[in-house]
Amino acid sequence: MTTIRFINANVIDTRAGRVLPGREVRIQDGRIVAVSDAPLGGEDDRVIDVKGHYLMPGLVDAHVHVTAITPNFALLETLSPFYVGAKSSELLQAMLMRGFTTVRDAGGADYGLANAVDEDSLIGPRLLYCGNALSQTGGHGDMRGPGQQTFEGCFCCAGLGRVCDGVSEVRRAARDEIRKGATQIKIMASGGVSSPTDRIDSTQFSLEEIDAIVEEATAANIHTMAHAYTARAINRLIPRGVKTIEHGNLMDEESCRLFLEHDAYLTPTLATYDALAKEGVAAGMAEHLQRKVFDVLDAGGRALEMAQKHGVKMLYGSDLLGRMQRHQLNEFHLRKDVVPADDLIRAATCNAADAFGYVGDFGEVIPGARADLLVVRDNPLEDITALTDPETQLLTIMKGGKVYHEGGVALSAK
The missing domain is CATH 2.30.40.10 (Urease, subunit C, domain 1)
Known part of the structure; x- marks a missing residue:
């Protein structure tokens, strides 16, 4: 060279x-x-x-979904993985052209996509991936509607999550994602916007299940990231060794104390709520799910102010879906009135390396x-x-x- x-x-x-x-x-x-x-x-x-x-x-986006070519996750799980991969290539190249040289996928990407990028078969940022995020039945990764008894999609192909219940199942699922090369494990640990049967304020997985997942990730020398909105969800995760909390819109002062005590990181994702509120339905999200975004939209800004005031270390995350991924850089705009430029740059560079276990890399x-x-x-x-x-x-x-x-x-x- x-x-x-x-x-x-x-x-x-x-x-x-x-x-x-x-x-x-x-x-x-x-x-x-x-x-x-x-x-x-x-x-x-x-x-x-x-x-x-x-x-x-180069910039680091700590929360992307490069295979989320649509915000309709139930539809995504029925699509050909070849089609999803082809469309993902467009999203990856656009990310690199925005200056993101490393991204951490939070559910959906796998060894194949990461390897294709490494080989330059696909042009894009270096791809850190969790494979499929782990979800309990009826959790944020379970896209079956309340009236469905069967599911036509394939949980092992183009979807973002996999369903597992009980200590033995979650341990096996974590080990399987690690076997497939996961650079981190993702836990769906609270309700979410895009899932059809859970509530934003629910907690998900038992403490014993969370412990088993974190134990397997720690044994493999990789970190654990967790989708969590409420203080109730966050405050049971951080003491158990979860390294990064994704979203965190409804956290509290105790959450901030725990972030500092356990050297954990917060990944706010304000860009996705802004985009979903403005164009979620037009982009393909079901209207009844898009309405859930308003439960957390304004709270995201308040959580950002709280985290900054207490000195919580933060990462840059966008979490955008489908055509809304063009707003990836909007996270800088949405944080800049609260977070100084030097802290924002750290969030999108060296903080990410530290959190992911790549200090100096x-x-x-x-x-x-x-x-x-x-x-x-x-x-x-x-x-x-x-x-x-x-x-x-x-x-x-x-x-x-x-x-x-x-x-x-x-x-x-x-």
């Missing part, structure tokens, strides 16, 4: 929230090998002149890290909206040392 050297770069130090001016950064074999304030030399290097613009790590411009890099025209630490206008602001997109976008043109990897 060609050695690449960025010169005249203002490097964003994501941990310190500051600019390191006049840096050179050398890339070799897909990794950053040097960051220097002096010339690095290298006659055979391919040189990219940043021209005083801003070099920062991505999310920073440091020696040894993956060469997942963006050249941004303006300084996002001064104005975070620089990251919300990729067509104008993103001058270069690199993932794993390969350039996918340069000079305003999307390219095949080179």
Whole structure:
């Protein structure tokens, strides 16, 4: 692989929230090998002149559904997995062109999609996946309606979840997803918007079942993420070792204390509620399910303010479905009046690496890290909206040392 050297770069130090001016950064074999304030030399290097613009790590979206080509999950589970995979490729490429070089799938993606991206058969961000999220019968991953006794879809193909009940079943399900290469395990631990038979305020899975799932993930050295809205759901999860809480709209002060005590992370997903409220039905969600979003819409903003006030560590998550995935960068807009730019950048970079167990592997411009890099025209630490206008602001997109976008043109990897 060609050695690449960025010169005249203002490097964003994501941990310190500051600019390191006049840096050179050398890339070799897909990794950053040097960051220097002096010339690095290298006659055979391919040189990219940043021209005083801003070099920062690629963004990380900690909550996506790359196979959710429709918000109608019951329909999704009846579709051909080949069709879903083909449509997912469009979603993946669009994510990379927005500057996301790593995404964590929260249900639906598998080894095949992740491997296709790694091979560049599909152009997209690096894909961390849980396989199918674990759901109890009648839980957030069970898409059977109240009158259904049978289900025409296939839980093992294009769906987002799998149903399991009891300690032995959940343990087997977790082990099966781990066998299939899961980089994290997802627990559906409360009611949700898109599921037909549960209530937002329900808790799901017994404590014994949760313990079994977390134990299996811990044994495999991977983390556990949990869908949870209410304080009642959240506060029974964090002490049991769940690393990231997804959504968290109805959490309380005790939740914040537990986040800090157990070094857990919150992934707000304000973008999806905003999008669902505005266009959920038009995008394909059943009207009676779309109405559930209003139970959590305004609460999401209040939870964000509470978490920021208490110093809860947060991740960037969008959780968008179907055509609404075009709003992926809107999460920056929805948080920016509450969360300072440096914290927002951490949420979308180094915080994610820390939470997922990849400290120093991505999310920073440091020696040894993956060469997942963006050249941004303006300084996002001064104005975070620089990251919300990729067509104008993103001058270069690199993932794993390969350039996918340069000079305003999307390219095949080179």
